[in-house]
Amino acid sequence: MNTIALVGNPNSGKTTLFNALTGSNQHVGNWPGVTVEKKEGVLKFNEKIYNIVDLPGTYSLGAFSEDEIVARDYILKGNPNVVINVVDATNIERNLYLTTQLLEMGAKVVVALNMIDEAKERNIKFDIKALSEKLGAPVIPTVASKRKGIEELIKQSIELIEKDIDFKANISYGENIDKEVEKLKGFLNNKDLEYPSQWIAIKLLEGDKYIYELVNKDENVNSSNEFKNVIHNIKNNTEDYELEIVDKRYEFVSNIADLTVTLPDEAEETITDKIDKVLTHKWLGLPIFALIMLIVFQLTFTVGEDLFGELMGRGIEILSEIIENLLIIINSPSWIISFVTEGIIGGVGAVVEFVPLIVVLYMLMGFLEDSGYMARAAYVMDNIMRALGLQGKTFISMIVGFGCNVPGIMSTRTLENKKDRMIAILINPFMSCGAKLPIYLVFIAAFFPNNGGLVLFFLYLLGIVVALLMGKIFSKTLFKGESSYFIMELPPYRLPTLRNVLRNMWDNVSGFLKRAGTTIFAVVTVLWVLAMLPLGVEPYGQSSILGQIGLFIAPIFRPAGFGTWQAAVGLFSGIAAKEAVIATLGMVYAGVSQGAELVSTIQEVFTPLTAASFMVMTLLYIPCAATIGTIKKETNSYKWAIFTVVYTFAIGWLGAVLVFQIGSLLGFS
Amino acid sequence: MADISLIQLNSGEQGKVKKICAGGCATKRLYEMGFNTGAKVKVVKNDAGPIIVSLSGNKIALGRGLAQKIIIGN
Numbered sequence: 001m002n003t004i005a006l007v008g009n010p011n012s013g014k015t016t017l018f019n020a021l022t023g024s025n026q027h028v029g030n031w032p033g034v035t036v037e038k039k040e041g042v043l044k045f046n047e048k049i050y051n052i053v054d055l056p057g058t059y060s061l062g063a064f065s066e067d068e069i070v071a072r073d074y075i076l077k078g079n080p081n082v083v084i085n086v087v088d089a090t091n092i093e094r095n096l097y098l099t100t101q102l103l104e105m106g107a108k109v110v111v112a113l114n115m116i117d118e119a120k121e122r123n124i125k126f127d128i129k130a131l132s133e134k135l136g137a138p139v140i141p142t143v144a145s146k147r148k149g150i151e152e153l154i155k156q157s158i159e160l161i162e163k164d165i166d167f168k169a170n171i172s173y174g175e176n177i178d179k180e181v182e183k184l185k186g187f188l189n190n191k192d193l194e195y196p197s198q199w200i201a202i203k204l205l206e207g208d209k210y211i212y213e214l215v216n217k218d219e220n221v222n223s224s225n226e227f228k229n230v231i232h233n234i235k236n237n238t239e240d241y242e243l244e245i246v247d248k249r250y251e252f253v254s255n256i257a258d259l260t261v262t263l264p265d266e267a268e269e270t271i272t273d274k275i276d277k278v279l280t281h282k283w284l285g286l287p288i289f290a291l292i293m294l295i296v297f298q299l300t301f302t303v304g305e306d307l308f309g310e311l312m313g314r315g316i317e318i319l320s321e322i323i324e325n326l327l328i329i330i331n332s333p334s335w336i337i338s339f340v341t342e343g344i345i346g347g348v349g350a351v352v353e354f355v356p357l358i359v360v361l362y363m364l365m366g367f368l369e370d371s372g373y374m375a376r377a378a379y380v381m382d383n384i385m386r387a388l389g390l391q392g393k394t395f396i397s398m399i400v401g402f403g404c405n406v407p408g409i410m411s412t413r414t415l416e417n418k419k420d421r422m423i424a425i426l427i428n429p430f431m432s433c434g435a436k437l438p439i440y441l442v443f444i445a446a447f448f449p450n451n452g453g454l455v456l457f458f459l460y461l462l463g464i465v466v467a468l469l470m471g472k473i474f475s476k477t478l479f480k481g482e483s484s485y486f487i488m489e490l491p492p493y494r495l496p497t498l499r500n501v502l503r504n505m506w507d508n509v510s511g512f513l514k515r516a517g518t519t520i521f522a523v524v525t526v527l528w529v530l531a532m533l534p535l536g537v538e539p540y541g542q543s544s545i546l547g548q549i550g551l552f553i554a555p556i557f558r559p560a561g562f563g564t565w566q567a568a569v570g571l572f573s574g575i576a577a578k579e580a581v582i583a584t585l586g587m588v589y590a591g592v593s594q595g596a597e598l599v600s601t602i603q604e605v606f607t608p609l610t611a612a613s614f615m616v617m618t619l620l621y622i623p624c625a626a627t628i629g630t631i632k633k634e635t636n637s638y639k640w641a642i643f644t645v646v647y648t649f650a651i652g653w654l655g656a657v658l659v660f661q662i663g664s665l666l667g668f669s
Numbered sequence: 670m671a672d673i674s675l676i677q678l679n680s681g682e683q684g685k686v687k688k689i690c691a692g693g694c695a696t697k698r699l700y701e702m703g704f705n706t707g708a709k710v711k712v713v714k715n716d717a718g719p720i721i722v723s724l725s726g727n728k729i730a731l732g733r734g735l736a737q738k739i740i741i742g743n
């Protein structure tokens with residue numbers, strides 16, 4: 001099957017184009033060996049199918065980050081038949097910089113000149129034919145969000161697969177460098193290397209460590225002393241060569257752009273500028289950010305819970321009754337009935353009930369992300385972050401963590417410096433993820449039904465505050481040294497497309513549902529068995545194995561006010577996945593109080609104060625197994641994964657105890 | 670105009686990148702983000718916090734430390 005790869009700068013519309021090409025035929029995995037996300041999909045066109053690979057969004061194809069290495073390795077070694085380079089027409093020079101690198105690699109490139117609608121609006125004019133000639137590659141104007149130009153783009157790409165053209169950007173890097181390149185090529189030619197020799201030569205001059213290692217290890221190349229001398233010489237002068245090369249590349253791009261693009265004389269104030277005056281304002285920026293988050297949680301709560309949540313709950317109750325009756329009619333043994341109604345429906349059902357809420361939360365977050373606001377949030381937070389020894393971009397990984405800690409932690413790879421990255425990884429678990437939401441909601445419904453949005457807001461806020469405090473402590477103790485520089489694009493505000501918002505929501509919700517059907521189901525099954533054994537004990541009683549385990553752990557939580565074995569078992573199972581906390585509570589309490597609603601049982605066994613300390617505990621304590629695994633993978637060490645487990649447990653416990661003890665002193669109950 | 674650093678420009682002022690005096694890595698990243706020699710930059714906001722500049726209509730936020738290392742000429 002022919003393969004088409006997508007390459008482009010961040011925010012160029014690459015994801016939108018990928019979705020337009022593949023529709024729902026896509027799946028997400030990982031690139032082998034690294035945690036960079038790999039998206040693949042299938043395009044059907046004229047009865048033929050093509051494999052579409054979405055490469056990570058990058059500004060360049062150096063060895064700057066894992067993303068860049070993944071992208072360039074794929075282009076050079078994965079042998080895609082065609083590379084579609086998504087270019088943001090409103091930002092032509094920087095985007096063409098990447099294009100020239102693709103051409104230098106000898107890839108077959110089709111340029112998708114995307115966002116052409118916005119370019120028109122800003123009065124940027126293109127001579128497409130000339131641009132295409134200068135680059136030596138087809139250029140197709142597109143509006144990915146409106147699916148314009150897509151068909152032409154596909155046609156051109158497919159046409160190119162058949163053709164045998166030599167793609168090449170012939171950039172002259174000036175006499176000096178060109179001479180060095182030729183010299184190096186003399187050593188490299190015919191050496192059966194993985195990459196084209198011209199490209200290797202340039203990369204060596206650019207001081208690319210990976211390529212240097214590669215060449216250095218290759219005995220074919222490395223055998224001559226002469227070569228060693230040349231390399232040595234280069235190493236001493238890389239700094240000069242490196243920047244000279246980038247400069248020349250830009251010159252090449254600028255020359256092309258000058259001849260083919262007409263920019264407006266004086267950019268007038270855009271809507272984005274006007275909005276930014278308010279949203280990034282010195283004093284208003286932060287309060288507005290807080291307000292936006294408050295609105296998000298209030299809406300999540302009102303729409304997701306009040307409007308649809310109850311419907312969902314009732315639906316599950318009815319379903320449960322129908323199934324129970326069916327099972328009775330067909331004369332099933334009572335243990336099956338118990339397993340299905342108390343185990344599965346009590347457990348998995350308690351989780352599924354919260355789907356509407358998760359849907360609303362992810363739609364709102366997706367809306368914010370797609371609108372361009374997230375970058376502003378990082379911007380307004382940079383000052384606070386800097387005062388704590390962190391930096392603004394760390395905050396983006398934290399916000400992503402609100403959805404799920406796994407992508408939150410993975411997104412820390414945009415942080416250039418190791419110290420920033422380690423801290424960002426270690427504090428991410430405090431960001432309350434979507435899976436914890438059901439826990440809060442049950443307790444809010446039981447004790448704080450009138451202030452749901454506010455309670456949620458404060459929980460999330462507490463998560464942020466604890467994360468930042470820990471960040472400060474880490475930067476003073478474990479990871480000393482300079483925080484790295486801060487540089488970030490502020491993309492123009494755009495009205496998010498419904499398609500993008502829905503897709504983003506579905507990606508998350510389907511994960512949630514999948515976990516409900518797999519991990520949660522497995523946990524519930526194991527717990528149910530443990531609750532029934534040894535045979536003859538009262539099911540869900542203290543003397544069951546489950547009860548005994550709970551009783552064993554429970555004393556730890558006595559200072560926090562919820563030292564019951566049920567709570568202990570719930571928290572314990574939450575290490576598998578956070579939804580399991582509520583699934584477990586649903587099961588053990590549904591068992592005790594025979595069909596009574598979980599909420600009313602909770603009202604009996606908890607108090608408002610212990611509910612608060614329990615919520616704080618679930619907010620802060622040990623992250624789920626998937627997150628722990630990701631920490632291990634990203635830090636490449638078990639040490640940090642174990643460290644996270646231990647310290648988050650300590651913090652969670654401390655937080656819950658403080659809430660309970662101080663609350664008690666103040667006379668709350 | 671004598672050479673000054675980007676951080677000394679007020680909101681609304683503009684100039685051309687003359688030189689970047691940061692470490693190799695940061696310099697390269699700046700280049701790749703569009704701060705190459707000769708690039709026209711306009712300061713959009715420069716009060717508290719990172720400074721926001723516009724590079725041919727596209728906004729980029731830069732930490733103050735980094736902005737200090739970008740030398741502007743005309």
Ligand SMILES: Nc1nc2c(ncn2[C@@H]2O[C@H](COP(=O)(O)OP(=O)(O)O)[C@@H](O)[C@H]2O)c(=O)[nH]1
Binds near residue numbers: 009010116496497
């Ligand atoms: N006006 C306009 N907006 C677009 C176009 N393509 C994508 N977008 C929007 O640009 C934003 C960023 O797109 P996305 O695909 O997430 O960019 P990526 O970071 O390159 O994957 C989204 O809000 C899209 O809806 C286009 O051709 N025209």
